[in-house]
Amino acid sequence: MTLPLRTGLVVGKFWPPHRGHQLLLETAAAQVAELLVLVYANPDSETMPAPVRAQWLGELYRGDELAAGPHIGRTPLHIFALTAGADGVPPDVADDFTQREFVRQWLARQGLHIDVIFSSEAYGPGFAEQLGVAHVSVDAARERVPVSGTLVRGNPAQYARYLHPLVAAQLGAVPPAEVPxxxxxxxxxxxxxxxxxxxxxxxxxxxxxxxxxxxxxxxxxxxxxxxxxxxxxxxxxxxxxxxxxxxxxxxxxxxxxxxxxxxxxxxxxxxxxxxxxxxxxxxxxxxxxxxxxxxxxxxxxxxxxxxxxxxxxxxxxxxxxxxxxxxxxxxxxxxxxxxxxxxxxxxxxxxxxx
Missing domain, CATH: 3.40.50.300 (P-loop containing nucleotide triphosphate hydrolases)
Structure with missing residues (x-):
């Protein structure tokens, strides 16, 4: 199958990355030629800040050839960790217009153009409309992967089944095993x-x-x-x-x-x-x-x-x-x-x- 020559965007805290995030990224990667991933929060985690979470994402999709960078299938992932100090990330409590405008201006400063936004959140359609691009919703009802970063942060052990083993280990948790x-x-x-x-x-x-x-x-x-x-x-x-x-x-x-x-x-x-x-x-x-x-x-x-x-x-x-x-x-x-x-x-x- 020939992939469309367009660039997708996923924005999120990924705090921490969980299976729902992986479903979102993998669904997006299947529909674009390249995928941009922005990782940020303000205030950010002190123990697992955005650069660390971005590193975990890159490791989850690293292939045998490290030089090739993170990939999902044939689709390259360009993962960016943004911070309040270096990038001017607005507070999480800022209004929708401010959040969307921040992303639009950041992309413009980097000379990056996107064609479609993928999200699992209610803000997705409005976000895409303000940036003038298409939107694709992925499991917004959380039916396929019933978890959120908030739930995981509240009880890592209880929700470890929704975490990749690498990520679960960073939280001191272990996903339940089907067999000993x-x-x-x-x-x-x-x-x-x-x-x-x-x-x-x-x-x-x-x-x-x-x-x-x-x-x-x-x-x-x-x-x-x-x-x-x-x-x-x-x-x-x-x-x-x-x-x-x-x-x-x-x-x-x-x-x-x-x-x-x-x-x-x-x-x-x-x-x-x-x-x-x-x-x-x-x-x-x-x-x-x-x-x-x-x-x-x-x-x-x-x-x-x-x-x-x-x-x-x-x-x-x-x-x-x-x-x-x-x-x-x-x-x-x-x-x-x-x-x-x-x-x-x-x-x-x-x-x-x-």
Whole structure:
């Protein structure tokens, strides 16, 4: 399908970005050649100001090629974070004419032309009329995604189901899981993938491979700092997708906490959004297993030297203790490890396994 050669506009607080915002953006992107997104509020959040919220939006729609910028499908997103100091954002309580005129003048100063405004609010038609462009309403009744930023700010845990895992983590919340998720951690070549595959077969369910490994190979080992947050975000999405096919339990190879460790290992720093995702791992998974680095080391060309395994193992255990996350150490052959895991999972009450 050939997209119309026109530019769309979405304006909002995105405080915080939720699934309703994502529906709005994705619906808009499907109908335009490019989409402008303005993020602002006055007064703004002190803990998650507009530049931070704009960064989250950009990360949610980042593809494998970071240089290409945020995209939804083939549509590029141009995300702008506006502030009262730098851009003269009017107070939220200002009248409609003032709000609309601010956007019109800001666009003019930037030399930007739009053809259509997309909104989920009652102000949308009048806003579009004052700017002399078309308007498209998206789920204004909030029937498809019954949530608002106000509701989320009031009770993040209650409305976490309407948040992407990356955003939910920034609020210290975890979206409810359809099935219990069991995560396996361990040093390189400690048997995590082999064990996950064996357990999935034995339990008649599915498992989620380590996405960091996938991207590492795709980029021929040349990961950038920004890739680490992307890995955690994409891995969380793959878990959510796999949960729909899981039966009773979902086995996951690695989590955001280990990705954060690798961020420090390779780049000596870690994005705050990735740190937040690491901090909620204790809530995201029903149980954590750590694979002892006692299986024969296999150098497949992508791993570090075998001497690192003991250090990596110790760092993982230290991190689990730091976050107060209980874990079970599994050792022995694959068959023995499968039995050890099944003994733990099989002891859960029946409702926990649904």
């Amino acid at each position: 998720r069991v995560v396996f951690l361990g040093a390189e070549s400690s048997g995590k993938s082999t064990l996950c595959a064996a357990l999935a077969e034995a339990c008649g369910t599915v498992w989620v491979p380590e996405y960091g490994r996938t991207l590492h190979e795709q980029k021929n080992g040349n990961l950038d700092y920004e890739d680490l947050l992307y890995i955690a975000r994409r891995h969380a999405e793959l878990e959510d997708e796999a949960a729909a096919q899981a039966h009773g339990v979902l086995f996951c190879d690695t989590n955001a906490a280990t990705t954060a460790l690798y961020s420090y290992y390779y780049f000596h720093r870690c994005d705050p959004a990735l740190r937040a995702m690491a901090a909620v791992c204790g809530q995201r998974y029903a149980h954590t297993f750590v694979c002892a680095p006692t299986v024969p080391f296999e150098q497949d060309g992508w791993r570090g030297p075998e001497a690192l395994r003991s250090f990596q193992h110790g760092m993982i255990l230290m991190q689990l203790d730091y976050f107060n996350i209980p874990y079970t150490l599994v050792e022995g052959t694959v068959e023995e490890r499968v039995t050890q895991v099944q003994n733990v999972v099989g002891a859960w009450p029946a409702p926990a396994r649904r």
